Amino acid sequence: MAETALAELNYKSKLKLALFPTIWCPGCGIGTIMMQLAMVLDEMAMDETNTIIVSGIGCTGRMGSYMQFESVYTLHGRTLPVAEAIKTVRPEMNVIVVAGDGDTASIGGNHLVHSIRRNVPVTVLCNNNEIYGLTGGQTGPTTPTGTKTLSSPSGNPNTPINLQGIVRSSPHALYAKSTVYHQTHLRNAIREAIEHPGFSFVDITSQCIENNGRRIGFANANEMLTYYRKGYKRAPKDADTLGPMEIGVLRPEAERVGNGAARPLVVEAAPAVETPRPKAAPVDDEEKARKRAESQQKLALMQKLSPETKVRVAKGEISLADALLEAGVEEGPA
Amino acid sequence: MRRLMQGNEAVFRGALAAGASYYAGYPISPSTEILNVASGWAAEHPEFGFLQAEDEIASANAVIGASLAGAKAFTATSGPGFSLMQEAVGYAQKVGVPSVFVNVQRVGPATGMPTMPGQGDIMQVRYGSTGDYTPLAFYPNSVAEAFSTTVLAFNAAEESRSPVVLLSDTFVGHLNEVVDPEELAAAATVAPRELAPLGRHEFGSPRFFAGVLMYEHGPNAGEPATADADEYLRQYYAAKHRHLEVANRYALYQHGWNVDAQTLVICYGIVSRVAAPLAPDYALFRPIRIHPMLGDELRAIAERYEHIVAIEANDGQYADMAELTLRREVKRVPLLGGRISMEALRAGLDRVLGGGPAEPPIPLAPTEAVERSPLGIG
Numbered sequence: 001m002a003e004t005a006l007a008e009l010n011y012k013s014k015l016k017l018a019l020f021p022t023i024w025c026p027g028c029g030i031g032t033i034m035m036q037l038a039m040v041l042d043e044m045a046m047d048e049t050n051t052i053i054v055s056g057i058g059c060t061g062r063m064g065s066y067m068q069f070e071s072v073y074t075l076h077g078r079t080l081p082v083a084e085a086i087k088t089v090r091p092e093m094n095v096i097v098v099a100g101d102g103d104t105a106s107i108g109g110n111h112l113v114h115s116i117r118r119n120v121p122v123t124v125l126c127n128n129n130e131i132y133g134l135t136g137g138q139t140g141p142t143t144p145t146g147t148k149t150l151s152s153p154s155g156n157p158n159t160p161i162n163l164q165g166i167v168r169s170s171p172h173a174l175y176a177k178s179t180v181y182h183q184t185h186l187r188n189a190i191r192e193a194i195e196h197p198g199f200s201f202v203d204i205t206s207q208c209i210e211n212n213g214r215r216i217g218f219a220n221a222n223e224m225l226t227y228y229r230k231g232y233k234r235a236p237k238d239a240d241t242l243g244p245m246e247i248g249v250l251r252p253e254a255e256r257v258g259n260g261a262a263r264p265l266v267v268e269a270a271p272a273v274e275t276p277r278p279k280a281a282p283v284d285d286e287e288k289a290r291k292r293a294e295s296q297q298k299l300a301l302m303q304k305l306s307p308e309t310k311v312r313v314a315k316g317e318i319s320l321a322d323a324l325l326e327a328g329v330e331e332g333p334a
Numbered sequence: 335m336r337r338l339m340q341g342n343e344a345v346f347r348g349a350l351a352a353g354a355s356y357y358a359g360y361p362i363s364p365s366t367e368i369l370n371v372a373s374g375w376a377a378e379h380p381e382f383g384f385l386q387a388e389d390e391i392a393s394a395n396a397v398i399g400a401s402l403a404g405a406k407a408f409t410a411t412s413g414p415g416f417s418l419m420q421e422a423v424g425y426a427q428k429v430g431v432p433s434v435f436v437n438v439q440r441v442g443p444a445t446g447m448p449t450m451p452g453q454g455d456i457m458q459v460r461y462g463s464t465g466d467y468t469p470l471a472f473y474p475n476s477v478a479e480a481f482s483t484t485v486l487a488f489n490a491a492e493e494s495r496s497p498v499v500l501l502s503d504t505f506v507g508h509l510n511e512v513v514d515p516e517e518l519a520a521a522a523t524v525a526p527r528e529l530a531p532l533g534r535h536e537f538g539s540p541r542f543f544a545g546v547l548m549y550e551h552g553p554n555a556g557e558p559a560t561a562d563a564d565e566y567l568r569q570y571y572a573a574k575h576r577h578l579e580v581a582n583r584y585a586l587y588q589h590g591w592n593v594d595a596q597t598l599v600i601c602y603g604i605v606s607r608v609a610a611p612l613a614p615d616y617a618l619f620r621p622i623r624i625h626p627m628l629g630d631e632l633r634a635i636a637e638r639y640e641h642i643v644a645i646e647a648n649d650g651q652y653a654d655m656a657e658l659t660l661r662r663e664v665k666r667v668p669l670l671g672g673r674i675s676m677e678a679l680r681a682g683l684d685r686v687l688g689g690g691p692a693e694p695p696i697p698l699a700p701t702e703a704v705e706r707s708p709l710g711i712g
Contacts, residue, residue, distance in 0.1 A: 073544035085399030
């Protein structure tokens with residue numbers, strides 16, 4: 001049992017734990033995104049030889065520095081041109097962009113529009129916290145109308161940008177919407193986005209309690225997560241648009257209609273220069289279900305530990321089994 | 335085989351000879367032919383990466399991404415596009431990204447005179463991005479030299495791990511001259527890529543290429559160094575010394591014409607071609623490496639001459655640098671508005687050598703509608 005639980009901690013090998021704790025504020029949602037991304041990358045056998053992380057400026061941009069991957073921390077807003085060029089030069093690599101809503105949709109908005117037009121085969125994880133957090137809490141492109149921020153003291157007068165509409169303007173792009181509360185959904189969405197051969201975009205609602213949440217009436221991060229839990233619903237499987245409070249994955253039209261028909265690839269693989277594009281190890285449904293169950297069990301066990309011990313386990317200073325013993329906690333049925 | 339070749343095409347051919355395998359750009363006069371030739375080449379050579387980007391900001395950042403991924407990469411633009419690229423140039427300076435930025439100059443500022451030649455970006459190359467850095471820049475004056483200098487620019491970029499600027503202008507870019515591209519390519523020596531491409535780091539933990547100051551080695555590797563002046567000094571001077579050392583290998587200039595004359599004329603790019611009829615009566619100093627300033631070289635040459643005159647298609651940008659370097663007067667003949675003619679040049683020389691001002695007599699405003707320029711507004 002203890003060994004299985006430890007195996008579930010494998011994703012930690014995708015993180016530079018020596019640099020922990022991170023610079024992010026207590027209660028920030030970015031850590032959840034990073035954890036889920038690390039889990040997916042671990043699941044898909046992605047490592048530093050086949051995957052590049054490109055990040056933008058802002059709180060989210062620092063994610064690249066905490067991950068065991070070669071990473072480019074670009075100028076503000078410029079993730080996509082950098083990512084596209086990397087993918088062109090090294091088509092065998094998986095290129096994953098992590099950036100906030102400001103970086104992606106405001107200063108980088110033009111690149112977003114055109115990367116979608118060119119169906120650049122990269123995956124964008126957009127940490128959509130609806131605020132400029134790093135600079136203290138100014139209105140961002142996704143800030144809801146009426147929200148009071150440092151730069152809109154009488155409420156944001158503008159309509160937030162329609163990321164779904166922009167991404168879905170291309171018949172080839174995949175758009176997924178999730179939240180940091182819906183972790184399994186988020187993980188599956190990230191995986192599907194990475195597996196999508198064209199442009200894919202995961203719009204992840206997450207909480208910025210320090211520089212947004214508190215100002216708009218939430219007492220703590222937990223209240224924001226509770227709000228996500230109660231507010232967001234899964235869209236029907238065949239939905240072709242998501243409502244403002246729906247989560248789901250919108251696949252490109254060609255794929256939905258063709259049901260397995262050949263997907264259009266934009267960048268043809270160059271004559272084999274390096275290793276071929278790594279494919280994730282095939283995981284059947286049974287295996288998935290088993291892994292999921294193990295993961296949930298391990299999470300439940302972790303919850304029984306004190307926060308200090310959790311950090312020690314996460315850093316690998318102590319095994320989960322030992323930590324449980326030390327804390328005098330029953331492991332429960334395997 | 336000898337054939338007619340355009341200056342802009344020579345830049346592209348030189349880049350290929352230097353091992354370039356990625357080009358990103360955005361159409362802008364008078365550099366567009368480089369984009370056109372690159373797209374044609376890419377269509378026939380799938381291993382050559384090509385991007386017509388949405389703007390020059392994207393082009394410049396794509397060059398950075400391509401270079402970090404392992405390709406020798408470059409872009410070409412003109413003044414306004416180069417302005418948009420400045421932030422990326424600074425990033426490439428900070429991170430140490432080998433890359434080449436070609437600027438085929440026209441008359442600025444702003445959209446200016448898109449089809450007319452200018453040299454107004456000498457200082458933009460030096461100081462255009464935020465913060466301190468030590469750029470390398472070259473400026474050829476012929477088609478053959480455009481080819482060979484492009485090769486040098488790529489080599490200097492690899493050796494210094496920095497964005498090297500290749501300057502040109504409307505006329506050098508659009509000159510057609512007979513060259514032998516095979517011979518030029520055969521004469522090129524090519525510097526290898528030393529920086530390991532993304533995903534292929536050789537030791538330690540995976541790299542984090544960042545525009546923000548980070549500790550790169552030692553016990554704090556991977557942590558931000560955003561409040562540590564000591565770390566700034568270490569990284570800043572390491573880069574500066576590296577760039578200066580590489581620049582010393584490429585101290586290219588021409589000292590010629592009548593070297594025994596009393597007056598030394600400083601000019602470069604197309605102006606040095608237009609000024610050729612001055613040969614019997616003047617000495618020439620033509621810097622090919624524009625940045626860093628050829629200090630020792632110019633000082634040693636200048637002391638032989640009574641007068642020094644800088645003739646440039648800008649309002650004295652190189653003259654400013656030369657004056658600072660020499661600590662003596664450098665007279666200026668600015669050829670502005672695209673009027674790079676022997677007539678304007680002679681008039682300017684006579685004016686300043688006769689003790690007159692650098693500023694030319696200002697023409698009276700037209701009283702009648704002027705004939706529409708055959709060049710249009712580009």
